[in-house]
Amino acid sequence: MxxxxxxxxxxxxxxxxxxxxxxxxxxxxxxxxxxxxxxxxxxxxxxxxxxxxxxxxxxxxxxxxxxxxxxxxxxxxxxxxxxxxxxxxxxxxxxxxxxxxxxxxxxxxxxxxxxxxxxxxxxxxxxxxxxxxxxxxxxxxxxxxxxxxxxxxxxxxxxxxxxxxxxxxxxxxxxxxxxxxxxxxxxxxxxxxxxGETFPERWTVTFEKAQDLRYGENPHQRAAFYRQPLPSTPGIASAKQLHGKALSYNNIQDAQAAWEIVSEFDQPAAVAVKHTNPCGVGIGSTVAEAFQKAHDADPVSIFGGIIAFNRTVDEVTARKLKEIFLEIILAPGFDEAALTILREKKNLRLLEMPETPTTGKPSWKQITAGDGFLVQETDQKRISREDCRVVTERVPTEDEWEQLLFAWKVVKHVKSNAIVLARDNRTIGVGAGQMNRVGAAEIAIRQAGELAKGAVLASDAFFPRSDTVEAAARAGITAIIQPGGSIRDEESIQAANRHGITMVFTDVRHFKH
The missing domain is CATH 3.40.50.1380 (Methylglyoxal synthase-like domain)
Known part of the structure; x- marks a missing residue:
């Protein structure tokens, strides 16, 4: 025509x-x-x-x-x-x-x-x-x-x-x-x-393409990345890439996971992620100190990983980062000296995260399930010391309280069944995605080794029996934080009392599938 x-x-x-x-x-x-x-x-x-x-x-x-x-x-x-x-x-x-x-x-x-x-x-x-x-x-x-x-x-x-x-x-x-x-x-x-409707009869959403991806989780899968037009909480789709090759499907998943974890902390924090699970988390008085703790938590798994910071990356930290192979570093900013150092690694992706405040509106997680679609609020639940209940004869020391709350922030983001061990404001063992809870605890304890003595343990859900407490006691763990709510809670409490372990209940579960 x-x-x-x-x-x-x-x-x-x-x-x-x-x-x-x-x-x-x-x-x-x-x-x-x-x-x-x-x-x-x-x-x-x-x-x-x-x-x-x-x-x-x-x-x-x-x-x-x-x-x-x-x-x-x-x-x-x-x-x-x-x-x-x-x-x-x-x-x-x-x-x-x-x-x-x-x-x-x-x-x-x-x-x-x-x-x-x-x-x-x-x-x-x-x-x-x-x-x-x-x-x-x-x-x-x-x-x-x-x-x-x-x-x-x-x-x-x-x-x-x-x-x-x-x-x-x-x-x-x-x-x-x-x-x-x-x-x-x-x-x-x-x-x-x-x-004010939360779940209307139709869930109507739209997304804008951010970029085509070379492939999905594996080379035989096609993939693309879409962003929300008006996100309630800015994430990876709102990041500015300052350096490095294009992001992959797995990069994006891991980077978002790292950003969500590091955003839990008010102090300078560093988070290392592999396959969406944290392999090392640390907080400190400086970014460099936080990174060193995250690195030392698992110096093997951090290789080829993603590192997130909640503060601007400085020259001192950049020099430490340059020494290891990483896929992505994301932070609210990078100073000029840090950028100069990190850009020497041509494939290293540097992502500057937006400082845009959240809108205060609910944030939703959406995932397909076969021919259906699941929608839920994102898990933004936080707790303080005042929200916890001490259920054992011994109460936590000030240091134990600090480590328990630190470990609780981390375990929230570990795939269930999840166990996190921590001490000195860093993780020392992570057991993720196991079919039973004591198995996750044993993995975390094995990873921690001798460092488990005097450490704390966090569990994302209740103990169905006392076996996890017994494993913790054998490793020398002194404090436990968990949701509580099992019909056998009393068995776990009695086991903790026998071994002099202090245990607190949060009454909050953090399953993550």
């Missing part, structure tokens, strides 16, 4: 003047509305107003301007249907061959913290989506463009062939429906949020 008539009405005016000018130079009639029409006229492009086409003025403060049969019949008419053609002639409707439309900036509007409800509602586009959907439905005969990034390709095809090829029209139509679907998803989410 040759391009003779175009309807142009855009909120994002990037490139629209050049687009319209080239179309006009080729003799294409341009029809437009409101601000777009003014912009084209000011640029000297010949343009016809929609009101001149419909014979009806824009009314209701612009709410109604394109919702008219002379517009939509020109979009929806099937050009090889004789009845449609006769009706177009009878009602003096001139069809459109090209529609260039993008929508009111609803996302930008609601992203501003000072936006009130009425302003948000006024930025819900009605006529725009109607034109886009009509043109996309009739893509056999109409080319629809919603993204300025597609202008050049469309113009090149028109210049060379006088038309846009059918495959491109189909691709642009699919993109147009994705555009309106995403737009409606944002509106639905915003309005649902205003009602």
């Amino acid at each position: 040759s391009i003779r008539r175009a309807l142009i009405s855009v909120s994002d005016k990037t490139g629209v003047v050049e687009l319209a000018r080239r179309l006009a130079d080729w003799g294409v009639e341009i029809v437009s509305t409101g601000g777009t029409k003014r912009a084209l006229e000011e640029a000297g492009v010949a343009v016809t107003g929609v009101s001149d086409v419909t014979g009806f003025p824009e009314i209701l403060d612009g709410r109604v301007k394109t919702l008219h049969p002379l517009i939509h019949a020109g979009l929806l008419a099937i050009r090889d249907n004789e009845t449609h053609l006769k009706q177009l002639e009878e009602h003096r409707v001139t069809p459109f061959d090209l529609v260039v439309v993008n929508l009111y900036p609803f996302q930008q509007t609601i992203s501003r913290p000072d936006t009130d409800f009425e302003t948000a509602v006024e930025n819900i586009d009605i006529g725009g989506p109607s034109m886009v959907r009509a043109a996309a439905k009739n893509h056999r005969f109409v080319t629809v463009v919603v993204d300025p990034a597609d202008y050049d390709d469309v113009l090149d095809q028109i210049e060379k062939n006088g038309e846009v090829d059918p495959q491109t029209r189909l691709q642009l139509a699919a993109k147009a429906f994705r555009h309106t679907a995403a737009y409606d998803a944002l509106i639905a989410g915003y309005l649902t949020e205003q009602t």
Whole structure:
């Protein structure tokens, strides 16, 4: 289909003047509305107003301007249907061959913290989506463009062939429906949020592509990375990559896990992660001290791992980091000296994490389950010393309290069944993802070795029997923190008392599958 008539009405005016000018130079009639029409006229492009086409003025403060049969019949008419053609002639409707439309900036509007409800509602586009959907439905005969990034390709095809090829029209139509679907998803989410509903009858979300990935978890799996348009808590998708090769699927998973763990701490902290589990966590008075503790927790597993910091990486720390092979380092910032040092390793990815504060809105974890979809609040539960119950005869010392709360922050992020051993503000043993709890404890104790004597133990869920307490006692562990809640809690408490172990219950479970 040759391009003779175009309807142009855009909120994002990037490139629209050049687009319209080239179309006009080729003799294409341009029809437009409101601000777009003014912009084209000011640029000297010949343009016809929609009101001149419909014979009806824009009314209701612009709410109604394109919702008219002379517009939509020109979009929806099937050009090889004789009845449609006769009706177009009878009602003096001139069809459109090209529609260039993008929508009111609803996302930008609601992203501003000072936006009130009425302003948000006024930025819900009605006529725009109607034109886009009509043109996309009739893509056999109409080319629809919603993204300025597609202008050049469309113009090149028109210049060379006088038309846009059918495959491109189909691709642009699919993109147009994705555009309106995403737009409606944002509106639905915003309005649902205003009602206070948590789990409505439909969970409607949209994500934007951040990047294509070389492959997924394994080379035979295809993958891509998508980001939330308006995240409640910024994460890896909001990071700025300062150096290194492209992130992989597994890199992204591990980096997000590391960031979530390190964000638990108020003191300078460092977290080393392998396969989404922490292999070393440390806190200190400086970033360098925190890193040294995280490194020493498991100097074997940290090789090829991901390191996250909750403070700016300085020169001293960078020199330590350079000595080992790492995949990624992520932090709120890197000073210039640190960047210079770390950029000497060409493949090392450096991610600068956003300092954007959380919105205070609930954050959701979403995961597919076969032909279903699970949604839950992210686990943001934190506890203090005052939230814990001492259930044994001996109460923790001040140092034990400090180590217990440290270990509890870590075990929350370890795959269940999970056990973490800690001392001196660092992990010394991690047992992750085991089928039984005492097995996880034995792994952590074996890793800790002699350091287990005088250490503390954290468990993400209750002890079903006293065997984990007995294993801890044999290793010389002096304090335990766990949720409690087993029907056999008393057995574990009695075992702890026999061995002089202090034990506290949190009444909070942190399963992580």
